[in-house]
Amino acid sequence: MKLGSLKLRNNLIAAPLCGISNRAYRVLCKRYGAGLTYVEMLKVESYLHHNRKTMTLKYYREDERPIGIQFAGNNPAWLAEACKQAEDEGYDIIDFNMGCPVPKIGKCGAGSALMAYPDRAAKCFKAMVDAVKIPVSVKFRAGVNDGNLNFIQIGKLAEENGIVACTIHPRTRQQSFAGQADHSRTAELKAALKIPVIASGDINEPDFGVKLLKTTGCDGLMLGRGAWGRPWLFREITETINHGRVVTPSPTxxxxxxxxxxxxxxxxxxxxxxxxxxxxxxxxxxxxxxxxxxxxxxxxxxxxxxxxxxxxxxxxxxxxxxxxxxxxxxxxxxxxxxxxx
Ligand SMILES: Cc1cc2nc3c(=O)[nH]c(=O)nc-3n(C[C@H](O)[C@H](O)[C@H](O)COP(=O)(O)O)c2cc1C
CATH class of the missing domain: 1.10.1200 (Non-ribosomal Peptide Synthetase Peptidyl Carrier Protein; Chain A)
Known part of the structure; x- marks a missing residue:
C-alpha cells in the first residue's frame, strides 16, 4: 500500500494506542508482519513543550521504520509547528487524530470532538500538509453521534486538502467503544474517496480482516485490541490473505x-x-x-x-x-x- 510518498510492504498497520503502542509493542507487531506502526497519540501542546513524559512516549529507533507519529489538537499553527518538528525528528508519516473520544482530549476541542467543526478540521489539514514534505494522514470516527454522521464530509475535506489517507473507526464519538464498529460506513467512505481508506475496529480474527478487505473495498487494515498479547495476528491475516487460511500454527x-x-x-x-x-x-x-x-x-x-x-x-x-x-x-x-x- 502507498500512503502518499510512503510505500509500505503490505497493507497492515498497528494502531496508535495510548498506553500500549510503545517501542516493545511496535517491534513485535512489525516482527509478525505489521507494515507500519505508530507512536501513541500525543497532544500537540505536550509535544511542543517537550514535556518529559512525551519525550519517553515518542521514543523510537531506526529498526522500527517505517514509523509514524500521531497528533491531537485543533490549533492549525501549533499542529503545523509540531509537524515540522516531527519531520525533523525523522518520522516517516504523521497522522492526525480525530477519533479519540476521551473527555481530556474532547474538552480541548480535539480528537473526535473536532468532527463537529469541519471548517476548523479543514484548516488543520491544510496547515499540517503545507508544513511538511512527509505524508499526513487522518483517523476519524463515523461522526459525533448518530444525528451527525459526517465521516464522508470529513474524508472529502481531508482529500481536498492534501491528506494522503483516511482511517475510519466506524463508531461514533458518543458510542466510544460500545457496540460494534459498523463497517458499512467504511465501504461508503471508500466509495466516496480516491485516497486510500483504512479500516479500524473489531479486527480480532484473520477471517474477519480478510472479509473486511473484500466487502468494503478498503485499502488496508489497522489492528488495535486484537493484537494485544497476540502480535502474530498480523501473520495470521497475511497468511489468510495469501493462502486462504492460517498456515503457521498458533504459538504454544x-x-x-x-x-x-x-x-x-x-x-x-x-x-x-x-x-x-x-x-x-x-x-x-x-x-x-x-x-x-x-x-x-x-x-x-x-x-x-x-x-x-x-x-x-x-x-x-x-x-x-x-x-x-x-x-x-x-x-x-x-x-x-x-x-x-
Ligand atoms: C486503550 C486504547 C487506546 C487507544 N489509543 C489510541 C490512540 O492513541 N490513537 C488512535 O488513533 N486511536 C487509539 N485508540 C483507538 C484504536 O486505534 C482503534 O481505532 C479502536 O480501538 C478500534 O479498533 P479495535 O477494535 O481493533 O481495537 C485506542 C483504543 C484503546 C482501546
Missing amino acids: AIERLAVLREHYELLLECFSERHACQVVRKYATWYIRDIKGSAALRGRFSRVNSRVEFHEALDEAMELYEREMSRDNQSQSDPALAAVG
Whole structure:
C-alpha cells in the first residue's frame, strides 16, 4: 500500500494506542508482519513543550521504520509547528487524530470532538500538509453521534486538502467503544474517496480482516485490541490473505511466554526497570489469557517489581507448562492452551 510518498510492504498497520503502542509493542507487531506502526497519540501542546513524559512516549529507533507519529489538537499553527518538528525528528508519516473520544482530549476541542467543526478540521489539514514534505494522514470516527454522521464530509475535506489517507473507526464519538464498529460506513467512505481508506475496529480474527478487505473495498487494515498479547495476528491475516487460511500454527503456551519474555526485555529499552514492571503486568495478562491456569499466573505477574521477579515468575510458568506438555506428549494439540479461539 502507498500512503502518499510512503510505500509500505503490505497493507497492515498497528494502531496508535495510548498506553500500549510503545517501542516493545511496535517491534513485535512489525516482527509478525505489521507494515507500519505508530507512536501513541500525543497532544500537540505536550509535544511542543517537550514535556518529559512525551519525550519517553515518542521514543523510537531506526529498526522500527517505517514509523509514524500521531497528533491531537485543533490549533492549525501549533499542529503545523509540531509537524515540522516531527519531520525533523525523522518520522516517516504523521497522522492526525480525530477519533479519540476521551473527555481530556474532547474538552480541548480535539480528537473526535473536532468532527463537529469541519471548517476548523479543514484548516488543520491544510496547515499540517503545507508544513511538511512527509505524508499526513487522518483517523476519524463515523461522526459525533448518530444525528451527525459526517465521516464522508470529513474524508472529502481531508482529500481536498492534501491528506494522503483516511482511517475510519466506524463508531461514533458518543458510542466510544460500545457496540460494534459498523463497517458499512467504511465501504461508503471508500466509495466516496480516491485516497486510500483504512479500516479500524473489531479486527480480532484473520477471517474477519480478510472479509473486511473484500466487502468494503478498503485499502488496508489497522489492528488495535486484537493484537494485544497476540502480535502474530498480523501473520495470521497475511497468511489468510495469501493462502486462504492460517498456515503457521498458533504459538504454544511456551512460545507465548517466550514472546512475553522478549516483550519485557524490549520494554527495558524505553522504560526504567520499575516502570517496565508496571507496564508488563497488563501485557502479561493478555499473553497468558488463553493459557490453562492463567488466573493464578495473572496474580503472580501482577506483583512483579523487578527484572529478577519478572524472570522468576516467567520461569515458573515455563516449567509448569513444560511439565504439562511432557505429561501429555501423545497429544497433537498444546495441552496448556485452553480453548483458543
Ligand atoms: C486503550 C486504547 C487506546 C487507544 N489509543 C489510541 C490512540 O492513541 N490513537 C488512535 O488513533 N486511536 C487509539 N485508540 C483507538 C484504536 O486505534 C482503534 O481505532 C479502536 O480501538 C478500534 O479498533 P479495535 O477494535 O481493533 O481495537 C485506542 C483504543 C484503546 C482501546
